[in-house]
Amino acid sequence: MHTNIYFVGTAGCGKSTLTGEFKTWMDMNGFQAVTINLDPGAERLPYDPDIDVRDWISLEGVMNEHGLGPNGAQIVCADMIALNATEIRDVMDTYDCHYFLIDSPGQIELFTFRRSSRELMKILGDEYSTIAFLFDPILSKQANGFVSLMLLALTTQFRFNVPYIPILSKSDILSDTEIELIETRAKDFSLLESDLRDSENKDNFVGIELVKSLGHIIDQQPIIPVSSTEPSGLEDIYTEIQSAFYGCDDLESY
Ligand SMILES: Nc1nc2c(ncn2[C@@H]2O[C@H](COP(=O)(O)OP(=O)(O)O)[C@@H](O)[C@H]2O)c(=O)[nH]1
Ligand SMILES: [Mg+2]
Numbered sequence: 039m040h041t042n043i044y045f046v047g048t049a050g051c052g053k054s055t056l057t058g059e060f061k062t063w064m065d066m067n068g069f070q071a072v073t074i075n076l077d078p079g080a081e082r083l084p085y086d087p088d089i090d091v092r093d094w095i096s097l098e099g100v101m102n103e104h105g106l107g108p109n110g111a112q113i114v115c116a117d118m119i120a121l122n123a124t125e126i127r128d129v130m131d132t133y134d135c136h137y138f139l140i141d142s143p144g145q146i147e148l149f150t151f152r153r154s155s156r157e158l159m160k161i162l163g164d165e166y167s168t169i170a171f172l173f174d175p176i177l178s179k180q181a182n183g184f185v186s187l188m189l190l191a192l193t194t195q196f197r198f199n200v201p202y203i204p205i206l207s208k209s210d211i212l213s214d215t216e217i218e219l220i221e222t223r224a225k226d227f228s229l230l231e232s233d234l235r236d237s238e239n240k241d242n243f244v245g246i247e248l249v250k251s252l253g254h255i256i257d258q259q260p261i262i263p264v265s266s267t268e269p270s271g272l273e274d275i276y277t278e279i280q281s282a283f284y285g286c287d288d289l290e291s292y
Pocket of ligand 2: 053054055077141142143144
C-alpha cells in the first residue's frame with residue numbers, strides 16, 4: 039500500500055520546488071518516497087524526477103505532430119497522460135516505497151479541469167491519494183484573493199473527492215503578521231467575511247454570500263505555512279498526511 043500525494047496549485051505557486059524539497063525532507067527522515075513529474079512541457083525542474091512523464095510524452099512532439107501551439111498541445115498531452123497511466127503505474131510498481139510525490143502540470147486547469155486527471159488518479163491508485171493544494175502567498179494576503187483560491191481548492195476537492203491538505207506556499211516571503219492573519223481567516227470564515235466587507239470589495243454581494251456559504255459546505259481546515267527555501271513546514275505536511283489516512287490518535291509512521 040502506498041500514498042500518492044498530488045501537489046496542485048496555480049502556475050508558479052511552488053509545486054515543483056516543494057515536490058523536490060519534500061522528497062529531500064523524506065529522505066533525510068528515513069521515509070521512502072519517489073517523485074513523479076506529470077508536466078510534459080516542463081523545460082527545467084528544480085529536482086530530478088524518479089518517474090517522468092516526458093519519457094512517454096513530449097510537448098514539442100505533440101505540437102509538431104498535430105500542428106498545435108503550446109496551449110493546445112498541453113491539452114492534448116493532459117489527455118495522453120491518462121492513456122499512458124497504466125504504463126506509469128507499472129513503473130511505480132517497480133519501486134518499493136510508501137510515498138509517491140506527484141508534481142502536477144504548471145497550469146492548474148490542465149490538471150483540475152480535465153476529466154483525464156480523474157482517470158489518471160484512479161489508475162495510479164486513488165484509495166490513498168491526497169491533494170496538497172498550494173495557496174499562492176501574494177493572492178492569499180488579500181481577502182478576495184484568498185476567497186478565490188478557496189473556491190479553486192473547493193473545485194479541486196469536488197472534482198477529485200480525496201482528502202485535501204491546504205498549504206500556504208512560500209511563507210518565507212510573508213511577515214509573521216501576514217501568516218497569522220491568513221491562518222486565522224482559514225479557520226474563521228466570519229473574519230474572512232468581515233475583512234471582505236472592509237476591503238475594496240465591500241459592495242461585492244457575490245463574494246460575501248460565497249464566503250457565508252463556504253462556511254456551511256467545507257470544514258474550516260487549518261492551512262499549513264510552508265517554505266521550500268528555508269525550508270520549513272515540511273514536517274507539518276507529513277503529519278497531516280498521516281492524520282488524513284490513519285487518524286490523529288494512531289499515527290502510523292513508516
Ligand atoms: N521565496 C520562495 N520562492 C519559492 C519557493 N518555492 C518556489 N519558489 C520560487 O517560485 C518560482 C516558481 O516555483 P515552481 O516550483 O517552479 O512553481 P510551479 O509552477 O508551481 O511548479 C521559482 O522561481 C521558485 O524558485 C519558496 O518556498 N520560497
Ligand atoms: Mg512546476
